[in-house]
Amino acid sequence: MRCLAVFAVALASAAVPCRVAAQSFGVRGWAGTSVQAVEMRPVAPVADGCAVGTPCFLPLAEELAVAGTQDVSLTAWGLGVRGLSATLHLRARAGLGSDFAWPRADDHFDALLGYAQWVHGGWLVRLGRQELRSGLGFSAFDGGAVTWRQRAWEAEGFAGRSLARGLRRPANEALAGIEDFLPDESAYLFGGAVRGRFTLGTASLRYQREILADRSGLASERASFDGSAVLPRVRLTAGLDWDFGRRIFGKGHLTASAPMADGRWIVSASAKRYVPYFSMSTIWGFFEPVSYHEVLARAGWSATSDVGLWVSGGWRQYGDTRTTVVVEAMRDTGWRLEAGGAWTVAPTWTLNGAYHLEWGPGGFLNSVDATMRWRASERVGVSLTGTSFQQVEQYRLGDGRAYGGGLSMDADVTSRLSLLAGGSMLRHDRRGDGVASPWNQARAWTTLRLAIGGEAGRTGGMRR
Amino acid sequence: MRPLRSPFRFAGAVAVVLGLAFVSALSARQDPPFPHERHVGLFPVCTGCHQGMDGDPAPVAFPDPSGCAGCHDGVDRARVSWDGRVERPSNVRFDHGAHAAGLARSGDPLPECAACHSDPAGPRMSVDGGPQLATCWGCHAHQRDEHFTPGPDAECTVCHVPMANSGFPLERLLALEPPPDHGVSDFVSEAHGDMAAADATRCATCHVQDRCASCHVDVSREPIPSVAPAPPGMQLPEWESEYPKPGTHDVRAFQGGHAPEGGDVSQCSTCHTQDSCMSCHLQPVPDAIVDLPARADVVAPGVEFDMAPPETHGAPFFLSAMHMNLAAVDPGSCATCHTETFCVACHDGPSDGGYHPASFVSRHQADAWGRSQECATCHETAAFCRECHEQSGFASQGRLGAGYHDAEPIWLLRHGATARQSLESCASCHRQSDCVQCHGTLGAFRVNPHAADFDAERAWAQSPRTCIACHTSNPVGSGA
Numbered sequence: 001m002r003c004l005a006v007f008a009v010a011l012a013s014a015a016v017p018c019r020v021a022a023q024s025f026g027v028r029g030w031a032g033t034s035v036q037a038v039e040m041r042p043v044a045p046v047a048d049g050c051a052v053g054t055p056c057f058l059p060l061a062e063e064l065a066v067a068g069t070q071d072v073s074l075t076a077w078g079l080g081v082r083g084l085s086a087t088l089h090l091r092a093r094a095g096l097g098s099d100f101a102w103p104r105a106d107d108h109f110d111a112l113l114g115y116a117q118w119v120h121g122g123w124l125v126r127l128g129r130q131e132l133r134s135g136l137g138f139s140a141f142d143g144g145a146v147t148w149r150q151r152a153w154e155a156e157g158f159a160g161r162s163l164a165r166g167l168r169r170p171a172n173e174a175l176a177g178i179e180d181f182l183p184d185e186s187a188y189l190f191g192g193a194v195r196g197r198f199t200l201g202t203a204s205l206r207y208q209r210e211i212l213a214d215r216s217g218l219a220s221e222r223a224s225f226d227g228s229a230v231l232p233r234v235r236l237t238a239g240l241d242w243d244f245g246r247r248i249f250g251k252g253h254l255t256a257s258a259p260m261a262d263g264r265w266i267v268s269a270s271a272k273r274y275v276p277y278f279s280m281s282t283i284w285g286f287f288e289p290v291s292y293h294e295v296l297a298r299a300g301w302s303a304t305s306d307v308g309l310w311v312s313g314g315w316r317q318y319g320d321t322r323t324t325v326v327v328e329a330m331r332d333t334g335w336r337l338e339a340g341g342a343w344t345v346a347p348t349w350t351l352n353g354a355y356h357l358e359w360g361p362g363g364f365l366n367s368v369d370a371t372m373r374w375r376a377s378e379r380v381g382v383s384l385t386g387t388s389f390q391q392v393e394q395y396r397l398g399d400g401r402a403y404g405g406g407l408s409m410d411a412d413v414t415s416r417l418s419l420l421a422g423g424s425m426l427r428h429d430r431r432g433d434g435v436a437s438p439w440n441q442a443r444a445w446t447t448l449r450l451a452i453g454g455e456a457g458r459t460g461g462m463r464r
Numbered sequence: 465m466r467p468l469r470s471p472f473r474f475a476g477a478v479a480v481v482l483g484l485a486f487v488s489a490l491s492a493r494q495d496p497p498f499p500h501e502r503h504v505g506l507f508p509v510c511t512g513c514h515q516g517m518d519g520d521p522a523p524v525a526f527p528d529p530s531g532c533a534g535c536h537d538g539v540d541r542a543r544v545s546w547d548g549r550v551e552r553p554s555n556v557r558f559d560h561g562a563h564a565a566g567l568a569r570s571g572d573p574l575p576e577c578a579a580c581h582s583d584p585a586g587p588r589m590s591v592d593g594g595p596q597l598a599t600c601w602g603c604h605a606h607q608r609d610e611h612f613t614p615g616p617d618a619e620c621t622v623c624h625v626p627m628a629n630s631g632f633p634l635e636r637l638l639a640l641e642p643p644p645d646h647g648v649s650d651f652v653s654e655a656h657g658d659m660a661a662a663d664a665t666r667c668a669t670c671h672v673q674d675r676c677a678s679c680h681v682d683v684s685r686e687p688i689p690s691v692a693p694a695p696p697g698m699q700l701p702e703w704e705s706e707y708p709k710p711g712t713h714d715v716r717a718f719q720g721g722h723a724p725e726g727g728d729v730s731q732c733s734t735c736h737t738q739d740s741c742m743s744c745h746l747q748p749v750p751d752a753i754v755d756l757p758a759r760a761d762v763v764a765p766g767v768e769f770d771m772a773p774p775e776t777h778g779a780p781f782f783l784s785a786m787h788m789n790l791a792a793v794d795p796g797s798c799a800t801c802h803t804e805t806f807c808v809a810c811h812d813g814p815s816d817g818g819y820h821p822a823s824f825v826s827r828h829q830a831d832a833w834g835r836s837q838e839c840a841t842c843h844e845t846a847a848f849c850r851e852c853h854e855q856s857g858f859a860s861q862g863r864l865g866a867g868y869h870d871a872e873p874i875w876l877l878r879h880g881a882t883a884r885q886s887l888e889s890c891a892s893c894h895r896q897s898d899c900v901q902c903h904g905t906l907g908a909f910r911v912n913p914h915a916a917d918f919d920a921e922r923a924w925a926q927s928p929r930t931c932i933a934c935h936t937s938n939p940v941g942s943g944a
Contacts, residue, residue: 029805038825043857060857073805075746083751089805100855103848112808119750131804135792137841138811147796154796166812166844179846180896181933195794197721202793217927226792235776237789245926247919251838255785266779274835276888280927283896283934287913289887292835300780310780316834322915323880330881334834361885362833369821389827404823426823439826 025078028453034069039442040100059438066097067105073113074452083120089113110168122149129168132158134193134206135224135239135251137277140168141189154195162189162210162219171219171281183281185213201229201236212281219279221245234258240273245280246288249273263302270296272316290319292334306344313337316360334360348375364392379412385424402428402439421446498546500591506535507589510577518574519564525549555630555669557623612643614659620669628672628692634699640670653708664690677763678703681756682733707735707767719774727752737766744771744801771801784837811842833889840888849892859893880913896933904934 043057070092077085089112095105115128124147132139143160164171170186171179191208204226210219224241240252257268272294278285294316301309318332340354353370367389374382385406408422421444428439507513513531516523526549536544564574580599583590607618614620627637648655660667664687667676673693677683694700712718724732729752739759742749759766779786791798791807798807810819820828832839832849843849853859869875883890902909914920924931924940931939 040856042855045857057857073803073808075803075805082754087803087805089808101851103851107847112812113804121751131807133788133791133795133807135789137838149796164844164847165840166842167847174844175846178851180900181930183929195796197794204793212929217929219927224792226789228789228793237786237793239789239792247922253789255789257779257781257786268781268785270785274838276835276886277840278887278891281930283899283930284887284891286918286923286930287887287899288884288915288918290884292885298781298785308780312781314836318885321881321884323884325881326874326877330878330885332881332885336834336836358830358834358836360830360834361882362889363830365827365830367827385821387821387823389823391827391830402823402826424823426826441823441826443823443825 025076026453027074027076028451029072029074030449030451031073032069032071032447032449034071034445034447035066035096036069036102036445037064037066037097037443038102039063039440040065041438041440042100063098063100065100065102066095067102068094068096081118084116084118086116087113104167107167107174112168123147124149129163132208134204134208135226135241136206136208136222138165139189139208140165143189152197154193156193156195157190158192159188159190161213162187165279171279179282181281181283183212183217185216187212187219187281200231201227203227210279217280218245219281220277222250222277224250243277246285248275249291250275250277257298265299265301267299268297270294270298270314272296272314274316290321292316292318307341308343309339309341311337311339318361331361334358336360349373350375364390366390380409381411382409383407383422387426400428400430400439402426404441406443416451418449418451419446420449497591500589501587504587504589510581514577517560517577519561519568521561521565523560525560553631553633553636555624555627555632557621557625610644612645614645614663614666619663620666624669626665626668626672626692627670628668628694628698631698634701637699638701642670652706653710660687660691664688667691672698672700674700674763675703679705679707679764680734681737681762681764681766682730683762685730685733705765723750724752727755729753729755732756735767737762737764740767740769743769746799746801746803832892833886835886835888845888845891846895850895853893860898900934905936905939907934 040063042060042063044060046056046058071089072091073087073089075085075087079086091110091112093102093105093108093110095101111129113129113131115126115130117127118125126145126147127143129140129142130145132141132145140163141158141160142163143158145156145158145160147154147156161170163169164174167174172182172184172186175182187210189208189210191206193204193206195202195204205223206226207223209221211217212219221244222241223244224239226239227237229236235257236255237257238252238254241250242248243250252273253270254272255268255270257266259266273291274294275291276284276289278289280286294314296312296314298312299310303309313336315335316333318334321330321332336356336358338354338356340352343351345351350373351370352373353368356365356367356369358365367387369385369387371383371385373384376382385408387404387406388401390401404424404426406422406424408420410418410420412418423442423444426439426441426443430438511518513527514523514525515527517525529547532544532546535541567574578584578588581591582588608615645651645655645659656667668691671691673683673688673691676688676691680688683689713722729736733756736756737759738749738753738756741753741756745753776782776786776790824831831837839845839849850859869879872878899913901907903911903913920931921940924938928938
């Protein structure tokens with residue numbers, strides 16, 4: 001709640017008389033109510049253990065996990081000071097079904113975002129709960145950020161109380177009870193970034209450090225470079241981060257993409273490096289996970305104005321794990337292939353399909369998906385989906401194929417109110433494989449969304 | 465035929481438009497013309513009725529209708545209904561007194577009224593409504609071969625008053641023929657602006673300011689104020705607004721960086737209202753946009769946009785492979801059109817964003833192992849993955865059960881390589897304490913999980929608390 005207090009203070013500052021004219025007051029945003037239900041099939045290991053090729057798990061009673069989510073997202077401006085706005089995104093959650101708790105359903109309330117922002121000239125000042133998106137991933141914090149823009153250059157500085165990755169509370173609070181060896185204190189996040197726009201493209205350099213509140217240790221210290229360049233025929237994007245704590249390069253990528261044949265083709269090639277990132281507050285990072293390097297190629301073809309096809313493929317090689325080989329070496333390569341297309345069969349009918357094949361350490365997936373969408377009217381759309389997949393999990397379950405289908409509809413009930421609802425079924429054909437437990441699953445979901453306020457040029461103000 | 469002499473250009477040129485005046489007057493006449501020929505024996509001179517038209521600075525151009533009743537009294541002559549000359553629309557600039565004065569200054573004799581107003585070959589007082597253009601040009605030569613050709617010595621204002629002062633009815637407005645130079649291909653996009661900047665009075669000859677305001681958003685911008693607005697009651701046609709795209713806007717990067725230098729939006733306000741900008745820019749909009757007029761406050765609609773994503777967004781792999789880099793490199797660009805709640809809707813969404821296919825829960829394993837996308841971008845491993853895995857019975861509760869990992873009997877001896885390859889997957893089921901059972905100094909096997917080049921001193925300096933999770937004391941100092 002402290003972030004809300006900060007937010008309130010920031011809003012109160014709007015009452016301070018200002019000599020510059022302000023925009024008239026306005027609010028826009030949305031409120032959404034979602035309910036999802038998934039049929040879960042928990043298992044329990046066979047008490048006495050099992051031999052290879054015999055059932056190792058016993059299916060338990062089916063449970064229905066149901067989660068309700070209520071979101072309210074608002075941005076207000078015209079608060080008496082020109083350039084001042086306030087953004088707030090609140091979320092409430094509740095588990096509505098059986099004892100099977102939807103992940104984080106017991107975390108009943110979150111202020112996902114809550115900040116006041118003031119833009120004046122080349123300055124942007126933000127105060128409250130906010131989120132950074134960069135080559136280092138998402139980092140949320142309660143604090144302040146200042147950005148200064150001057151022509152092609154931009155500099156940013158930020159500092160505040162760090163919030164756990166993907167959560168909206170300090171790690172020591174959010175993960176209490178579900179994670180071991182947590183520090184007692186929260187952490188502070190601070191850092192800065194410099195960005196520049198050049199004739200050929202844009203580049204960004206960022207440094208970010210996270211320390212425990214009592215300064216007894218470092219949670220992370222990383223830097224990243226991200227760049228994008230548009231050459232006459234090729235767009236290049238690149239990113240690479242450096243982990244000061246582990247003294248290694250983290251994730252990185254270099255991608256070149258180019259339109260060809262008057263834009264009817266777009267091809268791209270990438271080189272990628274992936275290393276998992278762990279906070280230094282956990283022991284995982286000191287277990288020295290290795291990277292994998294991957295080459296990827298993609299191509300998209302607009303065959304006609306109604307038909308588009310795409311294909312992508314990648315091959316990856318894991319680094320040397322420097323572990324003792326027992327019996328046989330673990331697989332250290334993987335590859336993936338995806339292909340798909342979209343066909344506008346008729347002005348109101350579109351067909352999308354995709355095939356996905358993946359094979360690497362840990363898992364194998366062979367799947368095909370198809371969606372037929374019918375635009376019944378300006379306000380109503382209906383989608384029919386079908387799916388089939390086969391997966392082999394190297395370390396747990398056996399073989400099998402699953403078939404499924406679903407039906408969903410979306411409707412603009414009014415210019416401000418939209419409804420999304422659907423359901424799907426999945427049936428697992430075990431093909432006599434006694435090892436696997438069934439993955440049969442039914443799922444249903446509905447979302448009601450209300451647009452608040454509006455802006456010129458936007459239909460119903462539904463854009464988020 | 466002699467050219468106009470510049471000192472008296474204006475006065476002399478009025479003769480040119482004398483004919484135009486009458487042409488205009490005739491075409492707009494509302495009453496039957498006065499039958500001059502029937503009064504030929506009654507009025508010896510024109511100035512008897514048209515007093516002072518021969519040079520008086522304050523002439524009385526038309527007689528009082530009451531004078532007609534002197535003869536047309538209903539007894540000797542039938543009464544007549546002529547009630548005086550009605551002011552007739554004209555865009556011709558002509559003043560009899562100034563004309564006479566000009567002639568006097570140049571030493572030229574004042575022509576007889578009939579020289580311009582009567583058919584020279586006809587009887588006296590065969591007033592036919594006024595001189596034709598050729599009559600004017602009998603004395604005055606237009607300084608261009610074509611009537612519409614502009615030039616410093618042939619300005620429209622020499623002969624014409626602004627259209628706003630003409631009183632032209634709608635049909636006469638619509639009947640005006642555009643000059644040839646209006647037909648050039650870039651007239652709307654480029655040429656007319658240059659012409660107006662060079663001489664807006666020329667525009668005003670045929671246009672009222674309302675014509676400018678039908679397209680131009682900011683009519684206070686020069687030279688538009690130089691064109692007089694239509695007076696109240698003047699009927700105007702319905703103009704269609706036309707906004708050709710300037711060449712500058714076709715530059716590839718224009719959409720990504722069109723902020724005017726120094727925030728000066730005066731050029732933008734030719735075509736754009738705030739509303740144009742807000743088709744894409746989020747509220748609160750940048751200062752520069754606030755300086756533009758709002759659509760509700762101006763006549764012109766301004767350019768209306770449908771929100772169109774930039775070129776980058778149309779790439780087939782934008783969502784899966786491109787957008788993260790762009791967001792990292794230039795978050796300000798994203799913020800032009802998206803609030804951060806837009807990101808949250810997918811990255812921390814209640815699964816209504818449609819990011820994963822509907823059956824993803826059932827088949828996310830391969831994607832998770834391969835890390836084609838970074839799960840941790842949106843999901844905290846312990847709170848999201850492990851919480852569900854534990855409830856589903858997929859995660860270990862303490863020491864490993866025999867059924868896990870395909871029931872491989874020697875899995876424990878082989879797991880190191882897999883752990884280093886996909887430690888995030890391990891962490892989605894296992895707690896740190898699971899590992900410490902064997903790897904910790906108090907564990908069963910005290911297996912060192914660090915690589916040979918592990919820098920223990922550095923690790924201790926950076927995060928001693930984490931070291932103690934396995935070592936119970938300073939591993940550097942104690943050698944544990």
